[in-house]
Structures are given as C-alpha cells and as structure tokens.
Amino acid sequence: MKFRVDRDVLADAVAWAARSLPVRPSVPVLAGLLIEASDEGLVLSTFDYETSARATLQAEVADEGRALVSGRLLADICRSLPPKPVEMVTDGARVSLTCGSARFSLQTMPVEDYPTLPDMPDATGTVSSEAFAHAVAQAVTAAGRDDMLPVLTGVRVEIDGSTISLLATDRFRLSHRELEWDPxxxxxxxxxxxxxKVLGDTAKSLTSGSEVTIALATSGSGEGIIGFEGMAAGGSRRTTTRLLDGEFPKVRSLFPSEHLTVAKVDKQALIESVRRxxxxxxxxxxxxLAFADGVLTLDAGSGDxxxxxxSIEADITGEAITTGFNPQFLLDGLTAIDDKQVELAFTQSSKPVVIRGTSEEEGAAEETTFRYLLMPRRLLS
Known part of the structure; x- marks a missing residue:
C-alpha cells in the first residue's frame, strides 16, 4: 500500500472515523482504524460491533493495499502534522507516515481479524443536514444517561410520511421535536x-454537505440498524448503528391538551435570572417560580x-401558581429553544410544565416544532 493525500483532508477523515472508537475495546483489533487504498481513493473504517464509521476521500494511490493501525494514535498524529502532503507506505508489519520532515512508523494489527462492517440499509429518505443537526441537538437534551436504563438513553425516531418526530426522556423531562424531510x-x-449519543455526534458531524441520507431497517427481533450518510470535504461519510432493543415509554400523552396558567417570558432574562x-x-x-400579577418571582435557598x-416581567394568563424545578434541567430546556420569548404552560403546580418558544405575534406559539416538558420538584418549606 502506498498513497499520497492532502494533510487536512486526511486529518479530518481520520478524526471523524476514530471518534466512535471504544475506550476499552473487548479485543485489541477493535481499537484499530482500517485503511484501504485502491484506484478509487481511500476508505477509512472503524467498527465495534455496535457502531460503524466509514469515510471515503480522494488520494493519489500508487499501490493498492490494506492496513490496520491504532485509530486514536493515527488521529493524534494527523492532527499534529505540518500543512504538507502526507505519504503513507506499508513496510512489512509496519506503516510509515511521512509529512514534510516529520516521519512516523506505526505497528499494524492483523487485518484478517478485523470484523466486516455492516452494509448500509436501503435509503429511507433525505433531510437538510443543518436542520437535522439542530433538531437532534434539541431532542437529545432530555435523553437519559443511566446505562442501567438503556431504553431511556435512546431517541425514538418516528417517521410518518414527510415528518420526522424525535422523542427523548430521562423520566424527569421530555423533549419532542418535529421536522420535515423528503421520504x-x-x-x-x-x-x-x-x-x-451516536445520533447526536453523527448529526453534528454531517453538516458539511447540504443533506443527510437516512437509511432505516427495523425488525421485531431488536436487530434493526440505522445508517446516515453525508458529504464532507474530499469525500463522503457513512455511519451505522444498531438500534436499541426495548419498548420506549408512551410519552406523547404526557403533554396536556389544555392549560390553566400560561406565562410568556423573555427567554434570555429568564435564563440569566435562573443562573443567578x-x-x-x-x-x-x-x-x-411564583407567577402572579404580571411578575415571575424566582427564589432559592432556605433557613440559615x-x-x-x-423578579422579572411576565405576561400571565390564568390563575397564579407557585412551583419549583431542578435549575439545570430548566436551563437545559430554555437554552435549547431558538425563540427570544418562551411560553410556560401549567395545569397545576404539582404537574409538569410545557415549555416552548413563541413570538410576540398572536398565535405564533402554535407553530413551534420543539416542546420541552419538565417535572416539578418538591419545594423546601
């Protein structure tokens, strides 16, 4: 194997492919990054039996071949190289990397022991890369991080015609985001x-191109797979991951159909007040949080x-209400909202609040595509 490639293109592709490498691989080869050189260019791959990543890029290939090297080490090396073309050559059981006057020699791993990457399912549709990345970033706000409850560490992706719905919950909060796409x-x-985590990292990393292709293959046995593909500088990016097995809670019914108290507040003023x-x-x-007479009063601390x-101004409709929330969870929801004004809708103080962005224009809140539901916390007497 022998090839020559632009340093920035290589560094970007290696960093992207290596980002999902396991910290503690079950077998050593799973820490490797597979380099395949052919007449069509380079293919860089990683796979840990759950998530795969595959980057293609243009290169001047003199000799075809394959090599498996430490992915994290190669990423660190590429990031530190001077801005000059990179040449890589296999030399027995090692790979030599040259960039300007910098030279590295890397130990290879047995390619024959590396698992075969899963095939990308048939394309289900395409979506704007920027819109998808933003929607996913909002949705994952409420995703759980407790591996003891694996179902709650996922985002439920629901496709209904030209609409994608993203739902996530950690039992204390719930996010719901909708966006349009081309099925x-x-x-x-x-x-x-x-x-x-895979969905969030992938969506954020595929914004170089104008759109992302989503490919979904589901099965009742829990062996489903989802793939994402997009363009990047010098080539394309493709990632797949196994779907989580389990029944996601039926959370849509938690959003109430009516509210007794609705407050509209300047988002930035509320964020700054909660932080202080x-x-x-x-x-x-x-x-x-106490809502009454056109004022929202925030209090914290107790006793000695x-x-x-x-206090900040608030446009309040309905009965006065006093409730309380985990401040970080409240900030997470507020900062995920795009609009300058937010609407907080309540049924009663012991029930969840529904937060969404709104506009000063009448009725504009009905058009929002992101909702954040937050459970109240017991207040100290």
Missing part, C-alpha cells in the same frame, strides 16, 4: 430507538443558608 416512500410509517438565583440552591434542591430572590 423515498411518502406513505412510510416507521419507528426506531437510536442511541442518543440557583447559585445559592443546595444540590438537588429546586428553584421556586444563603438565599436569593429576583
């Missing part, structure tokens, strides 16, 4: 549970400890 089959109705007041909140205690209070 290959307009009448398709599909659902999948995708690992939130929560400085005195003890760990795992709530920040109190430090206390804080702040």
């Amino acid at each position: 290959r089959t307009p009448d398709d109705t599909l659902a999948a549970l995708v690992p939130a 007041v929560s400085l005195v909140a003890e760990r795992n205690t709530a920040v109190q 400890e430090a206390q804080a209070s702040e």
Whole structure:
C-alpha cells in the first residue's frame, strides 16, 4: 500500500472515523482504524460491533493495499502534522507516515481479524443536514444517561410520511421535536430507538454537505440498524448503528391538551435570572417560580443558608401558581429553544410544565416544532 493525500483532508477523515472508537475495546483489533487504498481513493473504517464509521476521500494511490493501525494514535498524529502532503507506505508489519520532515512508523494489527462492517440499509429518505443537526441537538437534551436504563438513553425516531418526530426522556423531562424531510416512500410509517449519543455526534458531524441520507431497517427481533450518510470535504461519510432493543415509554400523552396558567417570558432574562438565583440552591434542591400579577418571582435557598430572590416581567394568563424545578434541567430546556420569548404552560403546580418558544405575534406559539416538558420538584418549606 502506498498513497499520497492532502494533510487536512486526511486529518479530518481520520478524526471523524476514530471518534466512535471504544475506550476499552473487548479485543485489541477493535481499537484499530482500517485503511484501504485502491484506484478509487481511500476508505477509512472503524467498527465495534455496535457502531460503524466509514469515510471515503480522494488520494493519489500508487499501490493498492490494506492496513490496520491504532485509530486514536493515527488521529493524534494527523492532527499534529505540518500543512504538507502526507505519504503513507506499508513496510512489512509496519506503516510509515511521512509529512514534510516529520516521519512516523506505526505497528499494524492483523487485518484478517478485523470484523466486516455492516452494509448500509436501503435509503429511507433525505433531510437538510443543518436542520437535522439542530433538531437532534434539541431532542437529545432530555435523553437519559443511566446505562442501567438503556431504553431511556435512546431517541425514538418516528417517521410518518414527510415528518420526522424525535422523542427523548430521562423520566424527569421530555423533549419532542418535529421536522420535515423528503421520504423515498411518502406513505412510510416507521419507528426506531437510536442511541442518543451516536445520533447526536453523527448529526453534528454531517453538516458539511447540504443533506443527510437516512437509511432505516427495523425488525421485531431488536436487530434493526440505522445508517446516515453525508458529504464532507474530499469525500463522503457513512455511519451505522444498531438500534436499541426495548419498548420506549408512551410519552406523547404526557403533554396536556389544555392549560390553566400560561406565562410568556423573555427567554434570555429568564435564563440569566435562573443562573443567578440557583447559585445559592443546595444540590438537588429546586428553584421556586411564583407567577402572579404580571411578575415571575424566582427564589432559592432556605433557613440559615444563603438565599436569593429576583423578579422579572411576565405576561400571565390564568390563575397564579407557585412551583419549583431542578435549575439545570430548566436551563437545559430554555437554552435549547431558538425563540427570544418562551411560553410556560401549567395545569397545576404539582404537574409538569410545557415549555416552548413563541413570538410576540398572536398565535405564533402554535407553530413551534420543539416542546420541552419538565417535572416539578418538591419545594423546601
């Protein structure tokens, strides 16, 4: 194997492929990055039996061949190279890398022991890469991080014709985001549970091209797979991951159909106020929010400890209400919203709040595509 490639193109592709490598691989070869050189260019691949990544890029290939080297080490090396063309050559059981006056010699792993990457399923449809990345970033806000509850570490992706719905929950909060896309089959109705971390990292990394192709293959046995493909500088990127097995909770019914109290508040003013007041909140205690007479009053702290209070203007419709929330969870939802104004809708103080962006124009809140539901916390007396 012998090839020559642009340093920036190589560094970007290696970093992308190596990002999903396991920290503690079950077998040594799974820490490897497979380099395949042919007349068509280079293919860089990683796979840990759950998630695969495949980057293609243009290169001047003198000799075809394959080599398996440490992915993280190669990523570190490529990131440090000077801005000059990179040449890589296999030399027995090693790979030599030359860039300007910098030279590295890497030990190879047995290629024959490396697992075969899964095939990409047939394309289900395409979506704007920027819109998809933004929607996923909003949805994963509420995804669980407890591996003891693996179902809640996923995002439920529901495809209904030209609409994709993304749902995530960690039992204390719930996010729901919808976006339009271009399905290959307009009448398709599909659902999948995708690992939130993989989905978030992948969507964020595929914004170089104008669109992302989504390929979904589901099965009742839990062996489904989802793939994503997009363009990048110098080539394409493709990743697949196994779907999570298990029944995602039926969370849509948690969004109430009517509200007794609705408050509209300037988003940035609320974020800054919550950050200030929560400085005195003890760990795992709530920040109190009291809505009454056109004012939202925030309080935190109790007893002999430090206390804080702040008031901001609010457009309140309905009954006065006092409730409390985990301040970080509240901030997570507020910062995920795009609009300058937010609407907080309540049924009663012991029930969840539904937060969404709105506009000062009448009725604009009905058009929002992101909703964040947050459970209240018990207030200290």
